[in-house]
Structure formats: structure tokens, C-alpha cells
Amino acid sequence: MKKYYLLATFLVLAITIFYSCSDNDDEEYTPVSPVVVDLTQVPYPKLSDYHFFEGDLKNQIPSLNVIPYEPASVLFSDYAHKKRFVWMPPGAKATYEGDDKILNMPVGSVLIKTFYYDKVQPANTEMIIETRIMIRKQSGWIFADYVWNAEQTEAFLDLAGSYKPINFKDDNNITRDVNYRIPSEVQCIVCHKFKEEVNGVEETRYIPIGIKPQNLNFNYNYGGTSKNQLTKWIEQGYLENNFTFPTAENTTINYDDTSKPLEQRVRSYFDINCAHCHKEQGHCDYRPLRLAFSDTNGANGHTNMGVCVPTEDMQDFDPQLSNIVTPGKTNESMLFHRINTSNEAFRMPLHGRTLIHDEGVLLIEEWINSLQSCP
Numbered sequence: 001m002k003k004y005y006l007l008a009t010f011l012v013l014a015i016t017i018f019y020s021c022s023d024n025d026d027e028e029y030t031p032v033s034p035v036v037v038d039l040t041q042v043p044y045p046k047l048s049d050y051h052f053f054e055g056d057l058k059n060q061i062p063s064l065n066v067i068p069y070e071p072a073s074v075l076f077s078d079y080a081h082k083k084r085f086v087w088m089p090p091g092a093k094a095t096y097e098g099d100d101k102i103l104n105m106p107v108g109s110v111l112i113k114t115f116y117y118d119k120v121q122p123a124n125t126e127m128i129i130e131t132r133i134m135i136r137k138q139s140g141w142i143f144a145d146y147v148w149n150a151e152q153t154e155a156f157l158d159l160a161g162s163y164k165p166i167n168f169k170d171d172n173n174i175t176r177d178v179n180y181r182i183p184s185e186v187q188c189i190v191c192h193k194f195k196e197e198v199n200g201v202e203e204t205r206y207i208p209i210g211i212k213p214q215n216l217n218f219n220y221n222y223g224g225t226s227k228n229q230l231t232k233w234i235e236q237g238y239l240e241n242n243f244t245f246p247t248a249e250n251t252t253i254n255y256d257d258t259s260k261p262l263e264q265r266v267r268s269y270f271d272i273n274c275a276h277c278h279k280e281q282g283h284c285d286y287r288p289l290r291l292a293f294s295d296t297n298g299a300n301g302h303t304n305m306g307v308c309v310p311t312e313d314m315q316d317f318d319p320q321l322s323n324i325v326t327p328g329k330t331n332e333s334m335l336f337h338r339i340n341t342s343n344e345a346f347r348m349p350l351h352g353r354t355l356i357h358d359e360g361v362l363l364i365e366e367w368i369n370s371l372q373s374c375p
Helices: 002-028 185-192 229-236 262-273 334-339 358-370
Strands: 067-069 081-087 110-120 125-137 140-148 155-157 162-169 175-182 193-198 201-206 219-221 226-228
Touching: 067 229, 125 155, 125 162, 125 175, 140 185, 140 201, 185 193, 185 201, 219 229, 226 229, 262 358, 334 358
Parallel strands: none
Antiparallel strands: 067 081, 081 110, 110 125, 110 162, 125 140, 140 155, 162 175, 193 201, 219 226
């Protein structure tokens, strides 16, 4: 009898310990993101070294605390598709500096952008080309570009730049050929540089392009839940909750959305494709164009977009291109000429495309033809 009593006592004690430990484990367990960003070691030699993604790297399934995002209008890059993600170190938050200003990201932040085509011929398969990342160090942002192998199992650090010929079908099922250009670090600098004066000396620093509140102020599908991206960043602990969201007037839109006003679509197109260079302290600030969304509204909006602005003293162009934009006349508009050519000596933007963006050209053509004559 004593033996059975001792056995029963042992079982009760074991069960009690088991549940006590389970309860404590549940209370104490906090999931930890596997992401590794050692600022003394980055950029790493391989994309997988960061652990941004779970499972097969090519599936781009974000790890814990790596969240996807997307700007309202997207930069044209030879019809490549993109997947974008952001990660920040625990406890770090970005701060708001204006609807049209890049969010001030904390040290240790990483922006991740993967470029791919989803109908590569002849097999009609997806092919990832590169994953570009920007890392915020104490000294500022640095670039790292990872080029994917043919097996689509890994991407390797390469900032030298290269070309990759691709035959693909675009979203309209049109077959196209592109000699896709993977940028060098120098080309990255051109688009991302920002000049500022420090103690009377002009210095150049590098900043991201798309992460402005005005570009993120719309709902994004996070896989089952649709939520405003600024709200998501705040809930994630990635953004200080101390500002008013941009108004509709101050929010960019998808320039492909034909239900929206034409001029608002054009301003959004310019903002994402052109404004990073054509702004104060940007690479092309010596030109009269100011193409940020906030600069193309109001009384000076059309002037900043080049409407009726003479092209004198601008490169060796056909004299017929008398204005940057001539109302109702694309054949007399330098801006239209430059977006409608693949000639590297004249095309705009300078980097990021080798093909003509047919849909963008049609949008700008419609806008120019809607304008009235110059005074």
C-alpha cells in the first residue's frame, strides 16, 4: 500500500512541476527575430547571412519583424517587379520630419528591395536578379547589392555593376528583351545623394528615396489584413506616433490609376521617378525643374514641372525642343523627348532604365496635350 501511495505522490508532484514549468515558459517566452545586422561587419558576403527570410531564400518569406512595404507609385526599372521590406533593431523607431521628407530612420535600420521578373522566357518562370539593401550606420547610409545565382539559391555581394540579358513578358503579355543593368555603387550614389552644408563646407550624404509619409499613406494587404502602412509601422514599433497623417491633398497616388485626376497622377510619377535628382541639393539641382510632389502644386507647380520654361543653354538638343514642356506639343517638349528615348546620352532618368516606359510616356503625352498655350 505504501508503494502505491509513494507512486501516486510522485505522479502528482511530476504533473505539478510539468504544469508549473509550462506556465512559466509561456509567460517568459518571447519570440526573437533571427535577423543579424552587426554594423561592424556589414555588408556581409551573402544575402542569407542576414537571415531576413525564412525557408528557401527565393520565396522571400520575411522573418519575424521584417515587414513588407510599398510606395503608392513605384519607380520604373525596365518593367522589373519589386518586393520591399524594412527591418529595425529592437526598440528603435523612425521619426517624422514632414509629409514629403524621408523618415528619419534609426541607426541599424535596413531597407531591402528585391528585383525580379515573373514571366521569363522560354519557360515563363520567375527569376530574381538582385536584392539591393541600404543599411543605416552611425556615419550614414551604406549600399549593398546582392546578385542572385542561376540556381536561385543565394545572392552574393557585388557592387561592381553588370548586365544580364533577359527575355520576358510584361504585365500586358508583351514580349520584351532587356539587357538588365545591375548598378554599380557609383550609380547608386547618383540617385541617392543629397548635398548639404556643414560648418560652411558642402558635404554629400546618401538617403533612401521612397519612404516618405506621403508615399506610405494608404492601405497595404499584409496577408489577411489590410492596414494603412503608417499605422502598421507605428503598431510594429517602427515609427513614433507623434504626427498627423498626410492629408489626401498631400498624399501621392498610384500613377497607373486612371480613375484619379490626370495632373495628380503625373505629379506622383515625377515624384518617384525624377524628384530624387530634380530637387534642391539633388544631383540635378542645377536644372530649373523641381519635381517633388510638394513642389508641383500651387502657383509655381507648372513652372517647376518645366511648363513653358525655355531650354536655352541645355545640351546639344534639336532647336525645335524650345521648352522643357510646350503645352499641346510633345514634339517641342524636351522633357517628353528625354523620357521617350533609350539613347543613353539623352534619356531620363539617367540610371535605372534602358527601356522606354511606354505607359509612362503615354501618361506624360496625355498631360502635355491637356495643357493650355504659353502666355
